[in-house]
Amino acid sequence: MRRLHPLSGAVSVGRGLLQGAFFGVIAGTTLAGVLGLPAAAVPLMIPALALLVGGFALARYYRFTYEIQGDTLRVESGVLARQSREIPLGRIQNVDSRQGVLNRLLGLSVVAFETAGGAATEATLDAVDQAEAERLRTLVQRHGETATAPKPAAGTETDTGSEKSADPGPDAPAQPAAAGHRTEELFEFTLRDLLTYAVVSVRPAAPVLLLVGLPLGIDILTGVLRFNLGLVGGGSSLSLAVLEAFGPPQLVALVVLVGLQFLVAALVLSVALTVVEYYDFRLVREGDDLRYERGLLRRYSGTIPLSKVQTVSIRENAAMRRFGFATLVVETAGYSGGSQESGQGVAIPMAPRPVVYDLASDIEPFGDLAFERAPTRARRRYAARFAIVAGVVTAVGYAVDTFLLGSGLWWLLLGLFVLVPPAAHLRWRHRGVALDDDVLATRTGFWRQTTRIVPYYRVQTVFVGRSPFQRRRDLATVTADTASTSSILGGSARAYDVDDERAAQLRDTLRERLYTDLLARKADRDA
Numbered sequence: 139m140r141r142l143h144p145l146s147g148a149v150s151v152g153r154g155l156l157q158g159a160f161f162g163v164i165a166g167t168t169l170a171g172v173l174g175l176p177a178a179a180v181p182l183m184i185p186a187l188a189l190l191v192g193g194f195a196l197a198r199y200y201r202f203t204y205e206i207q208g209d210t211l212r213v214e215s216g217v218l219a220r221q222s223r224e225i226p227l228g229r230i231q232n233v234d235s236r237q238g239v240l241n242r243l244l245g246l247s248v249v250a251f252e253t254a255g256g257a258a259t260e261a262t263l264d265a266v267d268q269a270e271a272e273r274l275r276t277l278v279q280r281h282g283e284t285a286t287a288p289k290p291a292a293g294t295e296t297d298t299g300s301e302k303s304a305d306p307g308p309d310a311p312a313q314p315a316a317a318g319h320r321t322e323e324l325f326e327f328t329l330r331d332l333l334t335y336a337v338v339s340v341r342p343a344a345p346v347l348l349l350v351g352l353p354l355g356i357d358i359l360t361g362v363l364r365f366n367l368g369l370v371g372g373g374s375s376l377s378l379a380v381l382e383a384f385g386p387p388q389l390v391a392l393v394v395l396v397g398l399q400f401l402v403a404a405l406v407l408s409v410a411l412t413v414v415e416y417y418d419f420r421l422v423r424e425g426d427d428l429r430y431e432r433g434l435l436r437r438y439s440g441t442i443p444l445s446k447v448q449t450v451s452i453r454e455n456a457a458m459r460r461f462g463f464a465t466l467v468v469e470t471a472g473y474s475g476g477s478q479e480s481g482q483g484v485a486i487p488m489a490p491r492p493v494v495y496d497l498a499s500d501i502e503p504f505g506d507l508a509f510e511r512a513p514t515r516a517r518r519r520y521a522a523r524f525a526i527v528a529g530v531v532t533a534v535g536y537a538v539d540t541f542l543l544g545s546g547l548w549w550l551l552l553g554l555f556v557l558v559p560p561a562a563h564l565r566w567r568h569r570g571v572a573l574d575d576d577v578l579a580t581r582t583g584f585w586r587q588t589t590r591i592v593p594y595y596r597v598q599t600v601f602v603g604r605s606p607f608q609r610r611r612d613l614a615t616v617t618a619d620t621a622s623t624s625s626i627l628g629g630s631a632r633a634y635d636v637d638d639e640r641a642a643q644l645r646d647t648l649r650e651r652l653y654t655d656l657l658a659r660k661a662d663r664d665a
Contacts, residue, residue, distance in 0.1 A: 139203035139214070145244050146265040147199035151192050158191030159184050204263060206277055211251065213261045225260055227281040229253045231470045234440035235271045242437060247271040251278075275441060279427055320425065324497060325486050327419040335488040336412035338457040339465075340405065416487050428468065428485060428501075442485065446470045448596050448622035449631065450498045452589040454491075459587060464494040468501060469622035502593050504577040509570030515611050516569075516635035521562035528554035571616070571633035571644065576655075578618055578648060580631040590631040595655040596620045600648045602641045614641035618648060 141147075166183035194217065202215045211225040235247040246265035253260045266274075327335075417434035428442040451467040458464060466486040485501075486494055498504075532551040539548035564584045572579040578597070581589045599619040608614060616633040633644060 139205050139212075141203055142199065142263060143246055143266050143270070146246060147196065149240065149244070150195040150199055154192040154195030155188045158188035161191070162187035204261075206274070209281060211261065223261060225251060225253065227278055230260070230278050231446050232440055232442060233275045233278050234438065235275070236433075236439070237437040239435055241265055247439075249274055279425070279441065279443075320423075322423045323420070324423055324428075325419075325421040325489060325493075327416060327487070331488065332413060332416060332419070333409075335416065335463075336409040337405075338461065338463065339408075339412060339455065339488065341408040341411055343411075419487060421485060430485070442468050442470060444501060447501060448592075448620040450502050450591040452494055452498060452591070454587045456585050458488065462491050463488050464491045466494045466498055469620075471621040498591060502577060502591055504574045504579070504591060507572040507574060507579045507589075507591075509572045509579070509581055510636075511570045512566060512613070512635040513637050514566075516613055517562050517566035519607065519611055519613070519635065520565045521558055524558045524561050525555065528558055569634050571636065573644075573647065573651075578631060580618075580633050582632070582634060590629075592618055592620055592631045593655070594648070594651045595659060597648060597652050600645050600652075602645050604638075608635065612638040614638050616641050616644045616648075 162184035165187065166181070197217045198215075201217050201220075202213075204211070204213045206212075206227070209227045211227060211230070213223045213225070215221050215223075230251050230253055232252045234250045234252065236250075237247050241247060245267055247268050248265045249263040249271045250259045251261045263271075263274075414434045416432050419430065419432040421428060421430050423429075424441075426444050428444060429440070430442070431437070431439045447468055448471055449469040451469060453465040453467060454463070465484065465488055468485045486497065528551075531554060532548070535551040536548040539545055568581065568584045568587055570581045572581075576593060578592045578594065579589060580592075581587065597618045598621060600616070601619075602614050602616055604614045613635045614637075616636060618631045620630070622629075633641075636644065
């Protein structure tokens with residue numbers, strides 16, 4: 139059995155000592171104030187809790203061991219409650235490693251093993267040196283290739299001496315990542331590409347971080363208001379008398395000005411987050427695997443086995459689509475750790491659309507996709523839905539203006555109804571379904587368009603759903619589920635609002651091609 143790197147244990151113990159000392163100060167001060175203990179009790183609590191927490195961290199380091207035995211990863215951990223976990227290497231979908239700032243200085247990596255269908259990362263080694271992380275990744279990769287490789291014919295001579303154990307032992311040198319494999323660099327971010335991607339891919343989390351993540355967010359917003367009002371001094375509060383001195387047009391202009399300043403700040407924060415996360419992004423192909431590296435402060439590295447790909451997604455927001463760019467996401471059955479687009483699975487953050495489609499067709503072969511749009515009566519359904527939303531917003535605006543503002547400008551919200559027809563048309567135009575000889579493709583979304591490409595042999599369930607509003611117009615939604623993480627979270631390949639009869643045809647066609655594809659693959663394996 140192996141242990142984590144000694145420097146990892148030293149970092150854990152040091153962190154434990156600092157945490158214990160911090161809680162010792164709090165506990166000593168609390169006991170002295172509540173129980174009336176002498177002030178000398180405070181200095182005694184600090185080393186006591188520091189040694190207690192640091193000793194527990196040291197025991198946890200010594201009690202954590204791991205090894206690869208045959209085709210199983212075995213991990214034992216726990217001080218008071220012992221845990222022993224055995225993970226078959228065949229179930230491991232991804233092996234990811236990450237390095238924080240401290241780990242990069244120490245040359246350590248945190249290795250995470252993700253399996254199919256898991257609710258969390260199956261096992262995490264925090265932390266090992268980079269050579270050990272590479273060795274573990276190579277062992278899992280070789281096991282996957284051995285499991286999918288055809289068996290030799292009877293009587294064929296094989297070198298079994300090197301296959302007796304998957305773990306070469308603690309003294310064996312680390313094997314190169316691509317030993318025996320053809321390594322091909324598929325994509326690399328230049329600084330210009332990175333900045334372009336950072337500008338056109340606005341992160342929805344940026345405004346939330348700007349408001350919630352900053353402890354002084356309210357004070358900053360108040361300061362912005364005071365600056366726009368031309369106020370100096372008088373504290374950070376805004377009196378109602380000052381606001382009442384402005385008429386409704388001035389208040390509306392003030393709100394618009396503050397909103398624009400907030401959007402500019404959110405855009406700057408979004409660009410900064412994207413640059414930090416995708417700095418020096420590289421994608422290479424090693425045998426039958428895709429491997430990526432990225433990150434400025436925290437360095438991430440991961441492997442995506444092509445043999446376990448469930449769905450290939452191509453994403454384009456409105457700005458990227460305008461300039462001919464797209465994002466490629468490769469989804470496996472492994473757990474994504476809540477990372478969504480930011481984590482494993484993003485094969486190419488941004489590249490010209492032809493490059494993205496070429497790589498997608500290399501991963502899962504498909505031809506030209508001719509998307510079939512929903513019938514035009516679906517567009518009338520979208521118009522009715524958007525009209526209801528516009529009516530609700532107008533009613534709320536009328537109530538607010540009547541009982542609070544009294545500006546009489548609520549009627550400006552009626553302009554939302556002008557946007558209803560083009561919004562309905564854009565939604566209808568950017569939805570569709572296509573059937574290729576080998577894959578099913580669905581497309582949806584205008585502001586953020588997603589094209590999902592699913593090979594037939596990966597489809598697990600096909601069903602047709604009809605809401606009460608769809609039944610009124612003889613429409614239905616066809617859903618093809620796979621084992622990918624996005625399907626578990628509700629991101630399945632869906633053909634929205636197709637004709638009722640066409641939906642039944644799609645369901646039967648998908649089932650037929652699924653069985654045909656599976657039988658053909660079984661025949662190939664038997665041959």
